[in-house]
Amino acid sequence: MKTATLLSVRSATKRFGGLVAVNELSFDIYPGEVVGLLGPNGSGKTTAMNLISGALPVNGGEILFHGQPIHTLKSHQIARLGIARTFQLVKVLGSMSCMDNVIAGLAFKPRPLFGKAATQRALALLVQVGLGEFAHLPAGDLTYINQKRLELARALALEPQILLLDEWLAGLNPTELQQGIALIQQLQSTGLTILMVEHVMDAVHALCSRCVVMNAGTKIADGPTAQVLKEPEVVRAYLGEDVDGGEEETAETHHA
Numbered sequence: 001m002k003t004a005t006l007l008s009v010r011s012a013t014k015r016f017g018g019l020v021a022v023n024e025l026s027f028d029i030y031p032g033e034v035v036g037l038l039g040p041n042g043s044g045k046t047t048a049m050n051l052i053s054g055a056l057p058v059n060g061g062e063i064l065f066h067g068q069p070i071h072t073l074k075s076h077q078i079a080r081l082g083i084a085r086t087f088q089l090v091k092v093l094g095s096m097s098c099m100d101n102v103i104a105g106l107a108f109k110p111r112p113l114f115g116k117a118a119t120q121r122a123l124a125l126l127v128q129v130g131l132g133e134f135a136h137l138p139a140g141d142l143t144y145i146n147q148k149r150l151e152l153a154r155a156l157a158l159e160p161q162i163l164l165l166d167e168w169l170a171g172l173n174p175t176e177l178q179q180g181i182a183l184i185q186q187l188q189s190t191g192l193t194i195l196m197v198e199h200v201m202d203a204v205h206a207l208c209s210r211c212v213v214m215n216a217g218t219k220i221a222d223g224p225t226a227q228v229l230k231e232p233e234v235v236r237a238y239l240g241e242d243v244d245g246g247e248e249e250t251a252e253t254h255h256a
C-alpha cells in the first residue's frame with residue numbers, strides 16, 4: 001500500500017564545475033521505509049545526501065518533504081523540520097563531553113530541552129546507542145566507532161522523521177556490525193524512516209527493503225533490494241566490466 005511520500009527527490013542536479021555529480025536524480029521515500037542509496041565510489045551518493053540535508057544547494061530540480069519544497073532552505077532549517085544526518089567523516093565536538101554533545105543536539109530540536117530534562121534525555125540517547133558508560137568522557141577520547149555512535153545519538157536528539165546515514169556501518173568489526181544492524185532495526189521498529197548510503201552488503205540485505213542505485217551521478221536502479229542487486233546494469237557499475245552471462249556475480253560480490 002502506497003501512502004503519501006515523506007521525501008521526494010525530483011530531477012535533483014548538482015554540478016561541480018564541469019562535473020555533474022548528481023544528474024537529474026529522482027526517487028521517493030515513504031514513511032517507515034529503510035532505503036539503501038548505493039553505487040560505486042564517486043557515483044554521487046554523498047552529494048545526494050548533501051542536497052537533501054541542505055549542506056549543498058541544488059543546481060536544478062527540487063526536493064520535497066511532506067510535499068513542501070526544502071531545497072531552498074538552509075541545513076539547520078531542514079534539520080529542524082525533521083531530517084537528521086550522520087556524516088561519512090564523523091563530526092563530533094571533541095573537547096565537550098559525550099553528554100554535552102547530545103545536549104547541544106537537544107537544544108536544536110523544534111521543542112528544545114534544557115536543564116534536567118535535557119540531561120535525562122541525553123543519557124537515554126547515549127544508552128540507546130551503547131555509550132551510557134562514556135557520558136562524561138570528552139568526545140575526542142572516544143574510538144572512531146564510538147564517535148559514530150555519538151553522532152547518531154546527536155542526530156536522534158533532533159527527533160527526526162527521517163534519518164540520513166552516510167556509511168554509518170563502515171569500519172565496524174563483525175560483532176559491532178551486528179550491534180549496529182540491531183540498533184538500526186530497533187530505530188526502524190519505532191517508525192523512523194531511514195535513507196542509508198552503505199557499502200556493507202550484509203547490512204543492506206538485513207536492513208533495506210528497497211535500494212536506489214547510482215552510477216556516475218545518474219540513477220540506474222530503484223526497487224526491492226534482492227532484485228536490484230542482480231540487475232545487469234548494477235552489476236556492471238560495481239564491477240566495471242561486462243558481466244553478461246556471469247550468473248554467479250552480483251553487486252554484492254563487490255565490496256568497495
Ligand SMILES: Nc1ncnc2c1ncn2[C@@H]1O[C@H](COP(=O)(O)OP(=O)(O)OP(=O)(O)O)[C@@H](O)[C@H]1O
Pocket residue numbers: 016019021039040041042043044045046047048088
Ligand atoms: N565539493 C566538491 N567539489 C568538487 N567535486 C566534488 C565535491 N564533492 C564531490 N565531488 C565529486 O563528485 C563526485 C561524486 O562524489 P560523491 O562523494 O558524492 O560520491 P560517493 O558516491 O558518495 O562516493 P564514495 O562512495 O566514495 O563516498 C566525485 O567525482 C567527487 O570527486
